[in-house]
Every structure is written in structure tokens, then in C-alpha cells.
Amino acid sequence: MTPRLPPLNAVRAFAAAARHQSFTLAAAELFVTHGAISRQVKTLEAFLGVALFERRVRQVTLTPEGQRFFAEVAPALEQIGAAARALMDDAPARTITINVRPSFAVRWVIPRLPAFVAQFPGIEPKVVTSTVTPDQAPEHFDVAIRRGLSGWPASIAVQPFLQDEALIVGTPALLANAPVDGPRDLAAHALLWSRSRPDDWEHWKRQVGAPRLRPASQLQFDHLHFVLQAAQGGLGFALAPVSLVAHDLAAGRLVCPLPALRLPLTRHYYGLAPDAAPEAQCFAQWLQSQLESSTGLG
Numbered sequence: 001m002t003p004r005l006p007p008l009n010a011v012r013a014f015a016a017a018a019r020h021q022s023f024t025l026a027a028a029e030l031f032v033t034h035g036a037i038s039r040q041v042k043t044l045e046a047f048l049g050v051a052l053f054e055r056r057v058r059q060v061t062l063t064p065e066g067q068r069f070f071a072e073v074a075p076a077l078e079q080i081g082a083a084a085r086a087l088m089d090d091a092p093a094r095t096i097t098i099n100v101r102p103s104f105a106v107r108w109v110i111p112r113l114p115a116f117v118a119q120f121p122g123i124e125p126k127v128v129t130s131t132v133t134p135d136q137a138p139e140h141f142d143v144a145i146r147r148g149l150s151g152w153p154a155s156i157a158v159q160p161f162l163q164d165e166a167l168i169v170g171t172p173a174l175l176a177n178a179p180v181d182g183p184r185d186l187a188a189h190a191l192l193w194s195r196s197r198p199d200d201w202e203h204w205k206r207q208v209g210a211p212r213l214r215p216a217s218q219l220q221f222d223h224l225h226f227v228l229q230a231a232q233g234g235l236g237f238a239l240a241p242v243s244l245v246a247h248d249l250a251a252g253r254l255v256c257p258l259p260a261l262r263l264p265l266t267r268h269y270y271g272l273a274p275d276a277a278p279e280a281q282c283f284a285q286w287l288q289s290q291l292e293s294s295t296g297l298g
Helices: 008-020 023-030 034-048 064-089 102-119 172-177 183-188 200-207 224-232 242-251 280-292
Strands: 053-056 059-062 094-100 123-129 143-147 165-169 190-194 217-221 237-241 268-272
Touching: 008 023, 008 034, 008 064, 023 034, 059 064, 094 102, 094 280, 102 123, 102 224, 102 242, 102 280, 123 280, 143 280, 165 200, 165 242, 190 200, 190 224, 200 237, 217 224, 224 237, 224 242, 237 242, 268 280
Parallel strands: 094 123, 094 143, 190 217, 190 237
Antiparallel strands: 053 059, 143 268, 165 237
């Protein structure tokens, strides 16, 4: 009888954490959150019935059982990777076209693509940005990602993806110069907004009970990724989707002064074209793995 295998995503997360002796560095390697690594390791520990790490303040070390397990699984994972690379080196390159909005491409897809390429080295992702809905896309795509259920061709069965919220974000230096303890404190700052999402600030102000808030100034940009670049440059505060600033918040490049005051946003969905390349299924599975490793956002 075939022995029951542990969850392989959890094994991969464990191996990265064991190699680095750090959940934080493992998360950076796998392009997931610290919490995702912690959850995967706990899942594996529950499966095995033993503790694999000793958890201390800002430090984790392998238990004797963890050392034994890592000594066995690390070579096994390398062997699996080597076998896959040997097959894929002989295979012709396969391309999938991914159609996304510019800001989502710059801030979410592209930073995570190294993890996809590492997992599927025989597939070449081609990212095409567009601001129109998928049913108006001027060129063929294999996979599309958009907010909401409108504007999808009837031939595409869309799948729910990221559930998102918007937060107020700015640089630590900006906040240090003029603290923001409540919505009305934003009146001392410049507010940044994009033509692609012109109503977010008004929706947020109404939701938090400050509809008459008037900022010191406002700066407008064509796309949201320009807004976020301006926010990183200290030009003002932006109202940004968590999905697009999670890495910046984790790294401390941006901070959120009012974390409880969030604006719910329309959910992201993805869909595969009816004539999508078979490799598009790999990308869809990878998208789901990103969602599962980032609970709280999806």
C-alpha cells in the first residue's frame, strides 16, 4: 500500500525555513508571507505529530526531529527538482499570455513571477497589461485577472481570487513629521489619487464619517502604481489596495496610520480563455497556491 505523503507545499515551506533557520527569510524566498510559512510548518507538524522547530523570540531552531526530517527531505526535494529540470531542458519553450491591469502587474504579478518560473521553468510567462475589460482585449490571452464579474466574455468561466481592502499608506518619515491619529489629521497632508480609481477617497471619507475632509493638497496620476511610487517618495498619503502594498508594509517602506479604517474593494477574479494553452492550468494552480498561502487577503 502506498504510504500517505505529507502536504508537499508544507514540506517545501519547512525546507526553506530549515535551510535559513528563519521563517522571514523562507517567506522572502518563496514570495509568501511570514504567516504563510508559519501555517505551513504547523500543518506539517500536525501531520507528522512532532515539533520540527523550537520557536523563540525572533528566532527558530530545528528540534532533533526537525534536523532528522530536513536531512532526508532536502536531498529528496533537490532530486525532484533535478529530474524536472532534466525533462524540461529537452522540451521546447512554452509560453502563456497573462492579461492584467498595469498596477496589478507591477505590484502583484511581476514580484511573484520568479517563484512561478522557479516552480515551472519550462513555461515562459508573458505579461500583457490592459485597462480594458477582458471581453474587449485587443489581443489573445491565456489567463486574465480583473476585479469584479463584469466585462468577462460569456465563454470564460471565472474563478474567485483575491478579496481585497484599501488602506491609508505613507512613508514613516511623513508620518513622523505630522502624525495621523484620526481621519481629520489627513487635512495636514497631500492626498494622492489615480484617474483609474477616482472615487476611492470619497468612498473612504463617507465610510469613516469625514465626508467634508479637505486635504492640504491633492496630486493626481494616471495609474495606481504611479500613486504608490509617489507615496514611497514621500509626496503624500495614498489609499491603496492591500494586495498591492503588502510587501511594502512588511518591509517598512510604507506604514498604515489608521489600520482599522479600511475600504472594502471588489474581489479579484481570474479566467482562462477557452483556447488557452494547456500550461495555463499550471498558472491557475499557482494562483490558487498564492491565495492559500496568503489567508487574510483572499
